[in-house]
Amino acid sequence: MSNIKTIHNMKNSFKLGFLALAIAVSAAACKGNSSSSTTDSTKTVDSAKTTVVDTTKKADTTKAAADTTKKDTTKKK
Secondary structure: OHHHHHHHHHHHHHHHHHHHHHHHHHHHHHHOOOOOOOOOOOOOOOOEEEEEEEEOOOOOOOOOOOOOOOOOOOOOO
């Protein structure tokens, strides 16, 4: 009889452990995006309002090749 109680107690401890883990993961998932400050940390404020020119963008210098195929002008019966 003692063996059955031990198994039952082990089942309960696993259930409670799993429940605690599920609650902890759930709480972490819900609170993961909260921030204590009201400003966005990715934005930087520049009081000089400087304009940055993108020098990596190049003009498209490739031109479309002329169509050199001839039109089929033979009449088919």
